Amino acid sequence: MPPDQNQLFQPTEKLVSWGRVVRAPHRLAKPGHPDELAPLIESLTPEEPGLAIGLRRSYGDSNLNPNGAVIDMTGLDAMIAFDRDSGLMRAEAGVSLSQCLQVLVPSGWFLPTTPGSRFVTLGGAVANDVHGKNHHSAGTFGASVTRLGLRRSDSEPQTLERGDPLFHATIGGLGLTGVIEWVEFQAVRIPSAYLDAEDISFANVNDYFELMKERGASFEHTMAWIDCLAGGDQLGRGVLSLANWSEKGGLKPHREDPRLAVPFNAPGFALNTASVKAFNTAYNALKKTREGASHPHYEPFLYPLDSIANWNRMYGSKGFFQYQSVIPPDAAQDVTVDMLQAIAASGQGSFLAVIKTFGSAEPVGLLSFPMEGVTLALDFPNKGETTQNLMRRLDDIVTAAGGRLYPAKDGRISAETFKAGYPQWEGFNQFVDPVLSSGFWRRVTQ
Amino acid sequence: MNTETETSASERAPPASNGRRVVILGALSAIAVATARIYAGEGARLLLVARNGERLDRIAADLRARGAASVDTAAIDLASEAANARQHLSGWVKTIGGIDHALLFYGYLGDQSAAQTDPEELSRILAVNFTSAAQWSEAIAAHYRKQDRGALVVISSVAGDRGRQSNYAYGAAKGGISLFIQGLAHSLAPTGAHATAIKLGFVDTPMTDGMDKSGPLWATPAQVAPMIHKAAEKGGPFHYGPWFWRWIMLIIRSVPAFIMHRTKL
Numbered sequence: 278m279p280p281d282q283n284q285l286f287q288p289t290e291k292l293v294s295w296g297r298v299v300r301a302p303h304r305l306a307k308p309g310h311p312d313e314l315a316p317l318i319e320s321l322t323p324e325e326p327g328l329a330i331g332l333r334r335s336y337g338d339s340n341l342n343p344n345g346a347v348i349d350m351t352g353l354d355a356m357i358a359f360d361r362d363s364g365l366m367r368a369e370a371g372v373s374l375s376q377c378l379q380v381l382v383p384s385g386w387f388l389p390t391t392p393g394s395r396f397v398t399l400g401g402a403v404a405n406d407v408h409g410k411n412h413h414s415a416g417t418f419g420a421s422v423t424r425l426g427l428r429r430s431d432s433e434p435q436t437l438e439r440g441d442p443l444f445h446a447t448i449g450g451l452g453l454t455g456v457i458e459w460v461e462f463q464a465v466r467i468p469s470a471y472l473d474a475e476d477i478s479f480a481n482v483n484d485y486f487e488l489m490k491e492r493g494a495s496f497e498h499t500m501a502w503i504d505c506l507a508g509g510d511q512l513g514r515g516v517l518s519l520a521n522w523s524e525k526g527g528l529k530p531h532r533e534d535p536r537l538a539v540p541f542n543a544p545g546f547a548l549n550t551a552s553v554k555a556f557n558t559a560y561n562a563l564k565k566t567r568e569g570a571s572h573p574h575y576e577p578f579l580y581p582l583d584s585i586a587n588w589n590r591m592y593g594s595k596g597f598f599q600y601q602s603v604i605p606p607d608a609a610q611d612v613t614v615d616m617l618q619a620i621a622a623s624g625q626g627s628f629l630a631v632i633k634t635f636g637s638a639e640p641v642g643l644l645s646f647p648m649e650g651v652t653l654a655l656d657f658p659n660k661g662e663t664t665q666n667l668m669r670r671l672d673d674i675v676t677a678a679g680g681r682l683y684p685a686k687d688g689r690i691s692a693e694t695f696k697a698g699y700p701q702w703e704g705f706n707q708f709v710d711p712v713l714s715s716g717f718w719r720r721v722t723q
Numbered sequence: 724m725n726t727e728t729e730t731s732a733s734e735r736a737p738p739a740s741n742g743r744r745v746v747i748l749g750a751l752s753a754i755a756v757a758t759a760r761i762y763a764g765e766g767a768r769l770l771l772v773a774r775n776g777e778r779l780d781r782i783a784a785d786l787r788a789r790g791a792a793s794v795d796t797a798a799i800d801l802a803s804e805a806a807n808a809r810q811h812l813s814g815w816v817k818t819i820g821g822i823d824h825a826l827l828f829y830g831y832l833g834d835q836s837a838a839q840t841d842p843e844e845l846s847r848i849l850a851v852n853f854t855s856a857a858q859w860s861e862a863i864a865a866h867y868r869k870q871d872r873g874a875l876v877v878i879s880s881v882a883g884d885r886g887r888q889s890n891y892a893y894g895a896a897k898g899g900i901s902l903f904i905q906g907l908a909h910s911l912a913p914t915g916a917h918a919t920a921i922k923l924g925f926v927d928t929p930m931t932d933g934m935d936k937s938g939p940l941w942a943t944p945a946q947v948a949p950m951i952h953k954a955a956e957k958g959g960p961f962h963y964g965p966w967f968w969r970w971i972m973l974i975i976r977s978v979p980a981f982i983m984h985r986t987k988l
């Protein structure tokens with residue numbers, strides 16, 4: 278008889294993901310020591326499955342298990358070992374990238390790659406095989422992972438290594454192949470905690486592709502911000518940000534706590550089209566004054582949004598959607614234009630639109646999102662059916678171009694769209710632990 | 724904008740390894756772990772004490788990876804071993820070469836309603852939070868008097884500022900230890916050593932699981948740890964953590980009994 282789930286998990290109505298759209302009751306447990314994990318997993322069954330979750334920075338429902346159990350892994354946040362000579366770091370899955378940096382940076386090491394938020398756990402970084410501004414040179418986070426500790430319901434705790442099929446299923450495996458207990462990865466050397474950065478504005482999206490061809494290859498970090506409200510020959514105007522690690526500046530880590538907070542949900546009017554427009558124009562102006570070279574610390578450069586805690590609440594109580602696609606290289610330029618046109622035509626201003634060219638590294642995970650091509654990430658405030666319609670239009674464009682969407686950002690795509698983007702999902706399915714599931718997984722495999 | 728980031732970043736430079744020797748009693752509490760991590764980042768030599776040796780090993784590895792110069796552990800029951808505090812301390816002094824800071828984190832919240840009917844529970848709440856903590860503090864003070872320096876920090880609670888129906892056994896023990904440390908600080912004044920009690924408000928730890936933690940008064944261990952670390956550095960008989968509890972408790976202490984008795988606080 279498995280232990281009773283109701284005794285180990287507490288009911289909660291409050292669990293939301295970063296987009297704050299999906300609202301559902303859960304049963305929650307937060308182990309504080311690794312020895313508390315085994316009974317939690319033993320209490321899960323295929324009828325009452327569970328899911329391990331991290332800092333809930335995924336936007337949709339891939340980190341939720343509506344009406345089911347979740348194991349909050351953030352209490353398992355101990356480092357296990359760090360070799361300051363070789364840069365090999367091993368830590369429990371609940372350790373945040375932010376905490377890793379506190380240890381890595383002073384001794385001249387850095388994360389091999391990092392998403393745009395440092396409030397992400399190692400477990401979450403592995404389960405979504407996250408990518409950063411240096412994808413074209415470093416590949417995904419999974420590419421640096423040397424070993425993983427995994428706990429499944431149907432076997433003893435195991436240590437997985439590169440080459441092991443379960444290792445590659447777990448990287449990008451959306452938390453479904455088992456509970457990741459610890460992660461070991463290879464850090465990279467940095468000469469300082471600062472970057473030599475350059476911002477260049479471009480007049481439209483075609484210029485972005487030109488600029489990237491000319492300049493992209495000589496920088497480790499590249500990404501561009503796009504003004505989604507401009508149309509016509511200004512369609513896709515924006516600012517390209519390029520950077521390499523600097524030799525100068527010393528090895529100071531960031532300050533751990535965000536300085537500003539959005540303490541409650543902003544009222545609905547806070548982010549209407551006019552305010553998005555004002556924001557985008559102001560941001561553009563600001564970027565222009567900074568155009569040229571700068572020497573930022575990694576914190577504002579890599580994590581611009583982390584300085585405001587709970588910035589996601591700016592979108593009000595209905596929450597918001599993030600939409601992230603990748604389009605293969607040959608079609609990328611034309612398809613990106615099509616997508617931006619569809620967005621401009623809809624008038625559903627995107628607050629933040631980011632474009633980035635992925636490199637050609639082979640995916641490490643069976644279900645990894647990144648592939649060679651161009652990725653576009655968009656935020657849409659939740660305006661109900663009109664927002665859903667726009668996103669369905671975009672789905673059609675992406676699918677027709679042989680692209681796919683990022684599960685970490687998704688809470689809505691249809692099973693058809695997912696399966697078209699990830700035909701390998703059936704091969705992945707055999708690795709899914711029968712007692713694990715998520716809202717996302719039930720939806721896209723139905 | 725960039726210059727501002729650079730200057731504030733330079734203020735955040737981690738202090739160079741200072742080799743400070745620190746004993747942490749109740750090292751498995753979430754607040755103790757967060758505080759020990761600050762010391763580890765400074766390259767301190769740590770000695771961790773708590774009951775569960777396996778769990779101590781996990782925290783020791785964590786602190787080593789975070790930069791502690793050395794981490795030793797001692798698995799003992801701090802409540803029942805308090806009478807032998809001096810012997811334990813002299814052993815630990817040999818292990819890490821001395822004691823510069825000692826921090827006492829352990830506590831037992833207990834069950835107020837059980838304490839009203841079960842004398843065992845009542846005496847356990849009082850013995851763990853007051854008697855044993857006082858014995859450890861006195862033994863540490865004895866060591867500090869010999870060396871004329873050293874910092875002692877004892878984690879107390881705002882629950883000790885006014886007796887309330889919901890937790891007066893725990894509150895009385897914590898109020899007692901705060902008073903004890905106030906007196907101990909006075910007695911240490913002629914030496915270079917100091918003692919400090921930190922009265923914490925609501926902190927989100929496993930000890931408080933089961934309470935509704937949604938209000939704005941809740942702090943995380945990572946938020947209160949820097950002030951504990953700073954108090955060890957600076958001394959002063961009392962600190963409230965976070966600071967606003969000082970004003971909340973000022974109000975709570977001044978509520979007249981006839982009003983207080985109508986509340987469920």
Ligand SMILES: Cc1cc2nc3c(=O)[nH]c(=O)nc-3n(C[C@H](O)[C@H](O)[C@H](O)COP(=O)(O)OP(=O)(O)OC[C@H]3O[C@@H](n4cnc5c(N)ncnc54)[C@H](O)[C@@H]3O)c2cc1C
Binds near residue numbers: 331334391396397401
């Ligand atoms: C501001 C911001 C910027 C971002 N920028 C990027 C970016 O540039 N690139 C990018 O790739 N992503 C980006 N993201 C998304 C984020 O990196 C991913 O969603 C990441 O997976 C979140 O990690 P988490 O710890 O919050 O995990 P959660 O969101 O809580 O969970 C994510 C997944 O990991 C699984 N999981 C978590 N812990 C474990 C465990 N211990 N064992 C097994 N499974 C586990 C969960 O089941 C779930 O499937 C960004 C997010 C934000 C908020």
